[in-house]
Amino acid sequence: MTVELPSGINRTVAKTRPRKSAPYRGERQWFTHAEIEKLMTTARKHGRYGFRDSLMVLLGYVHGFRASELVRLQWLDIDWDRGLIHCRRKKNGTNTDHPLTGRELRGLRKLKAEQKPPSRYIFMTERGAPFTPDGFYKLMIRLGERAKIASTRPHRLRHSCGFKLANDGRDTRSIQFYLGHSDIRSTCRYTDIVATRFEGFFED
Numbered sequence: 001m002t003v004e005l006p007s008g009i010n011r012t013v014a015k016t017r018p019r020k021s022a023p024y025r026g027e028r029q030w031f032t033h034a035e036i037e038k039l040m041t042t043a044r045k046h047g048r049y050g051f052r053d054s055l056m057v058l059l060g061y062v063h064g065f066r067a068s069e070l071v072r073l074q075w076l077d078i079d080w081d082r083g084l085i086h087c088r089r090k091k092n093g094t095n096t097d098h099p100l101t102g103r104e105l106r107g108l109r110k111l112k113a114e115q116k117p118p119s120r121y122i123f124m125t126e127r128g129a130p131f132t133p134d135g136f137y138k139l140m141i142r143l144g145e146r147a148k149i150a151s152t153r154p155h156r157l158r159h160s161c162g163f164k165l166a167n168d169g170r171d172t173r174s175i176q177f178y179l180g181h182s183d184i185r186s187t188c189r190y191t192d193i194v195a196t197r198f199e200g201f202f203e204d
Contacts, residue, residue: 029156029159030156030159030160030162030163030164031061031149031152031156031157031160033164035147035149036057036058036061036157036160038147038149039054039057039140039143039144039147039149039152040054040057040058041054041147042143042146042147043057043143046146048126049126051107051110051111052111052123053139053143054107055104055107055108055111055123056070056123056131056136056139057140057143057157058103058104058107059073059085059104060154060157060158061157061160061161062098062101062104062161063085063087063098063161064157064158064161064162064178064179064180065087065157065158066089066090066154066155066158067133067136067137067154067155068090068133069087069088069089069090070123070131070136070154071121071123071130071131071132071133071135071136072088072121072130073085073121073122073123074120074121074122075112075120075121075122076120077122078100078108078122079097080105083099083100083105084097084098084099084100085097085098085100085104087180089180091182092182093179093180093181093182094177094180094181094182095180096177096178096180098178108122133154136154137153137154140152140153140154140157141153158179159190161178161179162175162179162187162189162190163190163194165178165190166190166191166194167194172184172187172188172191175187175190175191
C-alpha cells in the first residue's frame with residue numbers, strides 16, 4: 001500500500017498480518033468429570049469455606065458461567081418453587097433459565113441458611129463482600145495447585161460445560177442457547193471436535 005506523507009513523498013507501507021494469540025499454548029481447555037469432582041473434593045477438605053468454594057465450582061461447571069456471571073449471582077435469581085436459576089449472560093449473550101439439579105438445590109439451601117450476615121449475593125467473601133472475578137480466579141488457581149490439576153482458570157469450567165454437552169450429543173443450537181452465545185460460531189468449537197464424531201472410523 002502506498003501512502004502520501006505530509007512532505008509529498010510517497011512511501012510503501014509493508015502489509016502486516018494480524019497477530020494470533022495463543023493463550024492456551026495447545027493445552028486441553030476443559031476439565032474431565034473426574035477433575036471437576038476432584039476440585040470440589042479438594043475445596044471441601046481445605047479452608048473454612050470449602051462448602052461455598054465447591055458449590056461455586058459446581059454451578060460454574062453445570063451452567064457454563066463466566067467468572068463475572070457466577071460472582072454476580074443473587075438469591076433473587078433462584079426460583080425455589082420451580083427449581084430454576086436465572087442465568088444473566090455477559091457479552092450480549094442470551095439470558096436463560098436453567099433447571100437446577102437436586103445436588104445444587106440442596107447446596108444452595110444450605111449456603112443460604114448459613115450465610116451470616118444475610119446478603120442479596122449468593123457468594124460472599126470472608127470479609128462480607130461479594131466475590132469478584134479476580135477473587136474467584138485466585139480461588140481456582142489455589143484449588144488447582146492443591147488438587148494437582150494444571151491450568152485451572154475459571155473459564156475452563158465454561159468450556160467443560162460446552163464439551164460435556166457436545167459429547168452427550170446435544171445439538172449445537174441447544175448448546176448455543178444454554179451457554180448464552182450470541183454467535184453460534186462460538187458454540188461450534190465444542191461440537192467440531194467432539195470425540196464421538198470419530199466413532200467407527202476404524203474397527204477391529
